[in-house]
Amino acid sequence: MTLIQKFKQENIFTEEFIKLLHKKMLDDVWSWAGSFRRSNKNIGGHWTKVGVDLKGLLDDTNYWVENETYPQDELAIRFKHRLVNIHCFPNGNGRHSRLMADIIMGSIFKKPLFTWGKENLVGKSKTREHYISAIRLGDKGDISPLIEFARN
Ligand SMILES: Nc1ncnc2c1ncn2[C@@H]1O[C@H](COP(=O)(O)OP(=O)(O)OP(=O)(O)O)[C@@H](O)[C@H]1O
Ligand SMILES: [Mg+2]
Numbered sequence: 001m002t003l004i005q006k007f008k009q010e011n012i013f014t015e016e017f018i019k020l021l022h023k024k025m026l027d028d029v030w031s032w033a034g035s036f037r038r039s040n041k042n043i044g045g046h047w048t049k050v051g052v053d054l055k056g057l058l059d060d061t062n063y064w065v066e067n068e069t070y071p072q073d074e075l076a077i078r079f080k081h082r083l084v085n086i087h088c089f090p091n092g093n094g095r096h097s098r099l100m101a102d103i104i105m106g107s108i109f110k111k112p113l114f115t116w117g118k119e120n121l122v123g124k125s126k127t128r129e130h131y132i133s134a135i136r137l138g139d140k141g142d143i144s145p146l147i148e149f150a151r152n
Pocket of ligand 2 (some may be wrong): 093146
């Protein structure tokens with residue numbers, strides 16, 4: 001049995017799960033799916049920091065769940081926002097981070113998944129612009145537009 005089959009908190013918030021999910025999602029598209037980046041991008045810190053930055057996020061999120069630091073929606077979206085900004089992989093970080101937020105809602109909190117603007121976010125669209133502007137506001141410290149977007 002793989003970790004993907006056992007969607008439990010102690011499995012979900014591990015580097016192994018993060019990589020395995022990316023691999024399962026995108027293996028058909030990219031042979032390197034599931035491997036951390038080894039070069040620098042416009043988003044995210046130096047590539048050598050991906051593993052430690054992710055460890056910090058996973059530790060923080062475990063603490064938030066245990067201590068109910070944030071409402072459930074906010075916790076999942078804060079996780080998603082930080083995950084995409086670490087930018088673990090060369091590509092596919094957006095799709096992966098949105099699915100991770102849904103896994104947190106569904107598997108940890110047993111609540112309905114997000115709608116993510118009810119549209120395909122990959123192409124150019126008003127919805128995509130709305131999504132990116134909500135990410136940018138999150139970068140400035142206001143997470144509520146991204147929560148609102150994900151729920152509407
Ligand atoms: N200015 C920006 N333009 C595009 N993406 C941005 C920007 N700022 C932050 N991001 C984040 O980076 C993600 C895109 O990263 P990446 O290309 O690795 O993932 P993706 O799965 O291909 O993207 P997506 O599914 O969102 O199109 C976006 O989903 C968004 O969360
Ligand atoms: Mg991309």
